[in-house]
Amino acid sequence: xxxxxxxxxxxxxxxIGMLLAACGGSGSEEGNAGSESGSxxxxxxxxxxxxxxxxxxxxxxxxxxxxxxxxxxxxxLQAWGEEHGMEKGQGFDYAxxxxxxxxxxxxNRLVREDYNLVFGIGYKLADAIKDVAGQYKDTNFAxxxxxVEGDNIxxxxxxxxxxxxxxxxxxxxKTNTNKVGFVGGTDSDLINKFESGFVxxxxxxxxxxxxxxxxxxxxxxxxxxxLIASNMYKNDIDVIYHxxxxxxxxxxxxxxxxxxxxxxxxxWVIGVDRDQxxxxxxxxxxVTLTSMVKRVGNSVQQVSNMGMEGEFPGGEVLEFGVEDExxxxxxxxxxxxxxxxxKAVEEWKQKIIDGEVEVPQTHDELDxxxxxx
Amino acid sequence: xxxxxxxxxxxxxxxxxxxxxxxxxxxxxxGYNPITGYAALxxxxxxxLYYFGETIRQVTPYIFTGLAVAFAFRSGLLNxxxxxxxxxxxxxxxxxxxxxxxxxxIHLPLAIIVAAFAGAFWGFIPGLLKATRGVHEVIVxxxxxxxxxxxxxxxxxxxxxxxxxxxxxxxxxxxxxxxxFQNMTYxxxxxxxxxxxxxAAVIMWFIIERTSVGYELKSVGxxxxxxxxxxxxxxxxxxxxxxxxxxxxxxAGAMEGLGTxxxxxxxxxxxxxxxxxxxxxxxxxxxxxxxxxxxxxxGALKVGALNMPTEAGVPTELVDVIIAxxxxxxxxxxxxxxxxxxxxxxxx
Numbered sequence: 234x235x236x237x238x239x240x241x242x243x244x245x246x247x248x249i250g251m252l253l254a255a256c257g258g259s260g261s262e263e264g265n266a267g268s269e270s271g272s273x274x275x276x277x278x279x280x281x282x283x284x285x286x287x288x289x290x291x292x293x294x295x296x297x298x299x300x301x302x303x304x305x306x307x308x309x310l311q312a313w314g315e316e317h318g319m320e321k322g323q324g325f326d327y328a329x330x331x332x333x334x335x336x337x338x339x340x341n342r343l344v345r346e347d348y349n350l351v352f353g354i355g356y357k358l359a360d361a362i363k364d365v366a367g368q369y370k371d372t373n374f375a376x377x378x379x380x381v382e383g384d385n386i387x388x389x390x391x392x393x394x395x396x397x398x399x400x401x402x403x404x405x406x407k408t409n410t411n412k413v414g415f416v417g418g419t420d421s422d423l424i425n426k427f428e429s430g431f432v433x434x435x436x437x438x439x440x441x442x443x444x445x446x447x448x449x450x451x452x453x454x455x456x457x458x459x460l461i462a463s464n465m466y467k468n469d470i471d472v473i474y475h476x477x478x479x480x481x482x483x484x485x486x487x488x489x490x491x492x493x494x495x496x497x498x499x500x501w502v503i504g505v506d507r508d509q510x511x512x513x514x515x516x517x518x519x520v521t522l523t524s525m526v527k528r529v530g531n532s533v534q535q536v537s538n539m540g541m542e543g544e545f546p547g548g549e550v551l552e553f554g555v556e557d558e559x560x561x562x563x564x565x566x567x568x569x570x571x572x573x574x575x576k577a578v579e580e581w582k583q584k585i586i587d588g589e590v591e592v593p594q595t596h597d598e599l600d601x602x603x604x605x606x
Numbered sequence: 607x608x609x610x611x612x613x614x615x616x617x618x619x620x621x622x623x624x625x626x627x628x629x630x631x632x633x634x635x636x637g638y639n640p641i642t643g644y645a646a647l648x649x650x651x652x653x654x655l656y657y658f659g660e661t662i663r664q665v666t667p668y669i670f671t672g673l674a675v676a677f678a679f680r681s682g683l684l685n686x687x688x689x690x691x692x693x694x695x696x697x698x699x700x701x702x703x704x705x706x707x708x709x710x711x712i713h714l715p716l717a718i719i720v721a722a723f724a725g726a727f728w729g730f731i732p733g734l735l736k737a738t739r740g741v742h743e744v745i746v747x748x749x750x751x752x753x754x755x756x757x758x759x760x761x762x763x764x765x766x767x768x769x770x771x772x773x774x775x776x777x778x779x780x781x782x783x784x785x786x787f788q789n790m791t792y793x794x795x796x797x798x799x800x801x802x803x804x805x806a807a808v809i810m811w812f813i814i815e816r817t818s819v820g821y822e823l824k825s826v827g828x829x830x831x832x833x834x835x836x837x838x839x840x841x842x843x844x845x846x847x848x849x850x851x852x853x854x855x856x857x858a859g860a861m862e863g864l865g866t867x868x869x870x871x872x873x874x875x876x877x878x879x880x881x882x883x884x885x886x887x888x889x890x891x892x893x894x895x896x897x898x899x900x901x902x903x904x905g906a907l908k909v910g911a912l913n914m915p916t917e918a919g920v921p922t923e924l925v926d927v928i929i930a931x932x933x934x935x936x937x938x939x940x941x942x943x944x945x946x947x948x949x950x951x952x953x954x
Contacts, residue, residue, distance in 0.1 A: 294874070296922070322916070322919050326915075326916055328912065328915065328916055329912075329915065329922040331912075331926075332877050332878070333867075333871060333873075333877075334663075334664075334862075334866055334867070334877075335912060337795060338657075338660050338794075338909065338912055339912060341656060341792075341793070341794075342650075342912065342913060342916060343916070345656070346916060346917075357771075357871075364793075365793075368792075368793045419769060
């Protein structure tokens with residue numbers, strides 16, 4: 234008796250499930266018809282514009298107002314749309330992800346809405362881009378800050394070493410003690426690139442400058458960052474460049490602590506990835522000398538234009554450097570980042586562009602470079 | 607009895623309708639057409655087979671977390687810790703899935719069972735503290751959520767991977783992913799887990815309604831002291847309820863780890879599966895069938911909402927507000943029910 238009821242209920246549940254599925258299916262045809270006619274209208278409108286090429290992006294969980302990669306990318310895409318007389322939703326758009334599981338559906342959605350080029354912003358989307366790009370060969374994809382292989386995928390990376398070189402030059406111009414510091418996240422090839430560029434930049438400006446390099450071993454250890462910064466500032470280092478994500482927040486915290494106790498002392502932090510001016514604010518003073526910013530927006534705009542002109546760099550790894558304004562220094566803190574420094578940095582930037590300076594990317598290249606000075 | 611059943615069905619249906627209406631007013635107020643907005647929501651959830659597959663994918667863990675919370679509710683416990691139990695279940699499933707080699711017939715069930723045990727253990731701790739020391743389960747489970755989150759992050763980073771952000775993919779023999787479903791639904795991530803989820807709903811119904819264990823659990827939920835007086839072991843029933851509840855939540859984690867993602871990544875925050883499970887359980891009136899239906903609603907809302915900004919032009923922020931309004935009204939069905947029942951009691 235028990236058993237029979239049990240089986241009956243299971244059968245019932247199963248059939249409810251199937252019924253729901255069927256409802257979904259039949260609803261889908263209607264819905265599809267509706268949405269297709271709708272989207273066709275949209276398409277014809279947008280194709281009435283300057284071109285029928287369209288591009289869209291999927292954010293990671295940060296959203297388009299994260300003051301970082303996503304926001305910068307969206308601003309770049311908007312600028313690109315404006316350049317070609319498009320409006321949001323007609324020609325360019327974004328899809329926001331609220332959790333990691335949203336990446337794939339969002340990418341799929343944009344592909345199905347017939348966008349020609351879909352950007353994934355941030356390395357977290359690398360897996361999803363790889364899967365979806367394999368499934369839809371006719372759409373072009375681009376991933377920011379990661380390298381994904383595939384004929385229809387362009388990988389957008391940044392010449393961190395070139396930007397770091399400029400940061401080193403700025404630090405060398407600012408320091409009074411001729412001692413500067415570098416705090417890295419993990420001791421990996423990626424962060425070595427920052428380190429090599431920074432050391433090269435500082436030593437090129439002034440070979441007598443000492444650069445102390447320390448790795449915290451993690452990107453999310455502000456405590457360690459604070460400790461390292463505390464030791465560095467104690468040893469007369471007055472400018473610290475950090476390439477360590479959230480660990481760098483500890484560096485900022487320590488600099489602000491010192492500044493709080495002794496407002497006269499001149500110490501600085503150089504931020505990374507985006508303009509970290511706000512992190513350095515304490516009272517009406519600011520310890521952020523400058524930041525090595527990656528201008529994601531510029532890269533998005535450029536890749537969109539390449540796609541529009543039919544020259545989409547599928548399968549390639551693009552590196553945006555100082556030349557195409559992919560990386561550079563922020564000049565928000567005008568008091569500290571004086572015109573003098575800005576001018577010097579501009580000169581070094583020109584030398585990198587002209588090829589006079591070949592910025593080292595690894596420890597080996599750095600040794601070679603320093604010997605040749 | 608009949609009137610009661612009607613009442614039980616009516617309350618959630620009305621609250622869903624109120625929620626949709628409130629969302630529609632919201633859209634009207636901001637100058638968007640609620641009909642195109644909801645059409646986009648519908649298309650995003652059931653518009654074609656891809657979206658339907660994604661909806662099912664989202665529904666699967668919701669059924670489990672809904673069952674978990676509902677089961678604890680039945681014995682008078684509020685399991686806010688489903689979130690953490692999901693995380694440890696996910697971690698355990700991926701751990702087994704990535705480190706052990708075995709044929710599928712052993713590997714997959716083993717990974718799922720270990721996930722259930724991990725969740726059960728995470729539920730056992732607050733159950734034990736509640737039963738023996740009288741510590742309120744809400745406080746313990748909330749704290750254990752954070753323990754689970756950061757513990758899992760540390761293990762993913764240092765044990766299961768070499769300082770990376772995610773674990774390697776689970777072996778094919780431990781994967782719930784289904785090529786057949788994927789091909790049928792244009793590469794959605796729908797997986798076999800939905801069948802396990804529906805089966806779990808049947809198990810829950812069976813335990814609660816058809817066994818003496820379930821009878822005791824319910825009885826403890828109705829009145830602890832009367833149950834004790836009747837000779838039931840109240841302490842053991844509290845612990846057991848949290849263990850089973852935790853096991854369900856752990857299985858939700860297994861669905862994510864073995865089905866949807868196939869790996870575990872370092873999480874910057876909670877994924878809300880467990881918290882949404884509370885709303886699912888409340889809307890489903892803590893019954894197995896109700897939970898399954900409520901999970902479908904929540905899954906459809908979650909997946910469909912992603913489509914509203916792109917298809918109907920409703921800004922993402924507003925979509926969040928609308929969905930939150932719907933969930934708010936849905937969750938307050940519990941309040942409506944409670945108030946109505948209060949009035950009834952007073953009449954009597």
